[in-house]
Amino acid sequence: MLKRSLVLMSISAAFFAQAQDISVIKNSAEVYSNSPNIGSSKFNAMAGANGALGGDASSLLTNPAGLGVAISGDASGTLSINSNKNTSSLAGSSVKYTVNKTDIGNAGGVIAIPLMSKTGWKFINIGVNYSNQSIENYVESPGNPNVIIPKKLTKDGVDYNAKMSYLGHNYDRLGNQSKMNIGVGANYENRFYIGAGLNFHYASIDQSEHAAFGLDLDNSVDTYKKQFTPYSERSNGFSASVGVIGKVSNQLRLGVSLETPTWWTIDRAFTEYYANKEDNNNIYYQNYGEDRSFRSPMKATVSAAFVPNKNFALNVDYTLGLTKPKYTVSGDAEADLNSFFNDLYKNVSEVKVGAEYRIQNFRLRGGYSYASSPFDAFSINAYNNAGSVSNTNYSDMILGSRNTIGAGIGYDFGQFYVDAAYQNITSNYKNPFLYGDAGAGTGYYSGDFDVASSASVVSEVKNIRNNFFVTVGWKF
Numbered sequence: 001m002l003k004r005s006l007v008l009m010s011i012s013a014a015f016f017a018q019a020q021d022i023s024v025i026k027n028s029a030e031v032y033s034n035s036p037n038i039g040s041s042k043f044n045a046m047a048g049a050n051g052a053l054g055g056d057a058s059s060l061l062t063n064p065a066g067l068g069v070a071i072s073g074d075a076s077g078t079l080s081i082n083s084n085k086n087t088s089s090l091a092g093s094s095v096k097y098t099v100n101k102t103d104i105g106n107a108g109g110v111i112a113i114p115l116m117s118k119t120g121w122k123f124i125n126i127g128v129n130y131s132n133q134s135i136e137n138y139v140e141s142p143g144n145p146n147v148i149i150p151k152k153l154t155k156d157g158v159d160y161n162a163k164m165s166y167l168g169h170n171y172d173r174l175g176n177q178s179k180m181n182i183g184v185g186a187n188y189e190n191r192f193y194i195g196a197g198l199n200f201h202y203a204s205i206d207q208s209e210h211a212a213f214g215l216d217l218d219n220s221v222d223t224y225k226k227q228f229t230p231y232s233e234r235s236n237g238f239s240a241s242v243g244v245i246g247k248v249s250n251q252l253r254l255g256v257s258l259e260t261p262t263w264w265t266i267d268r269a270f271t272e273y274y275a276n277k278e279d280n281n282n283i284y285y286q287n288y289g290e291d292r293s294f295r296s297p298m299k300a301t302v303s304a305a306f307v308p309n310k311n312f313a314l315n316v317d318y319t320l321g322l323t324k325p326k327y328t329v330s331g332d333a334e335a336d337l338n339s340f341f342n343d344l345y346k347n348v349s350e351v352k353v354g355a356e357y358r359i360q361n362f363r364l365r366g367g368y369s370y371a372s373s374p375f376d377a378f379s380i381n382a383y384n385n386a387g388s389v390s391n392t393n394y395s396d397m398i399l400g401s402r403n404t405i406g407a408g409i410g411y412d413f414g415q416f417y418v419d420a421a422y423q424n425i426t427s428n429y430k431n432p433f434l435y436g437d438a439g440a441g442t443g444y445y446s447g448d449f450d451v452a453s454s455a456s457v458v459s460e461v462k463n464i465r466n467n468f469f470v471t472v473g474w475k476f
Helices: 013-019 022-030 041-045 057-061 064-069 332-344
Strands: 074-090 093-114 121-134 137-155 158-188 192-215 220-226 231-247 252-259 263-276 282-295 299-309 312-321 349-359 362-371 378-383 389-394 402-412 416-433 457-475
Touching: 022 158, 022 192, 022 332, 041 057, 041 362, 041 402, 041 416, 041 457, 057 064, 057 093, 057 121, 057 158, 057 192, 064 121, 064 158, 064 192, 064 231, 064 252, 074 121, 074 137, 093 137, 093 457, 137 192, 137 378, 137 416, 137 457, 158 416, 158 457, 378 457
Parallel strands: none
Antiparallel strands: 074 093, 074 457, 093 121, 121 158, 137 158, 158 192, 192 220, 192 231, 231 252, 231 263, 252 299, 263 282, 299 312, 312 349, 349 362, 362 402, 378 389, 402 416, 416 457
């Protein structure tokens, strides 16, 4: 496979986000550095807070020691119904777009093996968990005709000083992400639990980006493709996790777990556009492929659970990223990506709180989680609504903080159970686009010429996800 690096300027990391395709940075943090966190309906209703409770295969998503808590076998499957709505606002206008998906979100099982030894070890349990989620995301931003980009054109041997007005932009990502966990957990004296897991990751991404411009010479409007798009990535990763849970008392449990970085192998294909000066500057393209290696951050989770009786349980998890994302350097693109992450990526933290209350065979659950933005605030040259350019500082750039509210119900029939859950996930972030360097050829391309803007347009995006889950399970 041909190895080829993207053409980049030698610029500081703070301005790198303008030259490199923003989506590469976004996917590095959002997809490759975050595993699917879709478990059973119980897990989802409690916003993923189960690090010191455990008991089913979803424990492998937080703390594999939770497998050791199980005292019977369990198998379940979860249907996931997802609604992803983006509202992008710019210059007093907004565009809304919603993507709906239905799929198998989770499947898992635990085999509980009682030990008849006199050593204090009660159970050794084996668990398998599969999580799957769509990462489809479409953001369409309004136009702003006040944003004017000068352009020198040569058509049929005649030179023109043209003006291009910005009329709209879209970011379109298709694909899915999955994680298979295989783990083992053990129970010592019903007070101390240990576990370990192997995690196998997969991601499929097909992405494109377009901008619409109006040409003042003939009042025409055309759609242009972003340099190096469309692109596709097929990626496989591996990580491992270990954890412990201990009962401080009959009511209080404490847990801690560690997940190694995920080592990704990324098979990437992209399109590069260029102007042929020998053919009246008409635009041509070539397709290229490359392999990349990526390492996501290592993560640690500490947990505490309060279980005063058999009818109520409360769990709190705190997860912190311990390292930063890093690409294996095979060219300038990977080196500049690492420079950007070293300067502007901050260790992501997440707090999750979840509770369950039992009324005979009924289950009532709820939860909340907050995850911080992965990037520090930084400055870029950007257009304001009037079309002027200035160096502007933005927070929540590319990705913002995330709030999740969960709720759910369930009924235990004895050997079988049915659970349902709802999640509302919201985030707000600044969406930069349009920048392109004429010398490096990183602008937007149409059939006969290119457009390169010296500054970015920045829209404000509000993302709302409404997710519904239904789980059917069997205890044996």
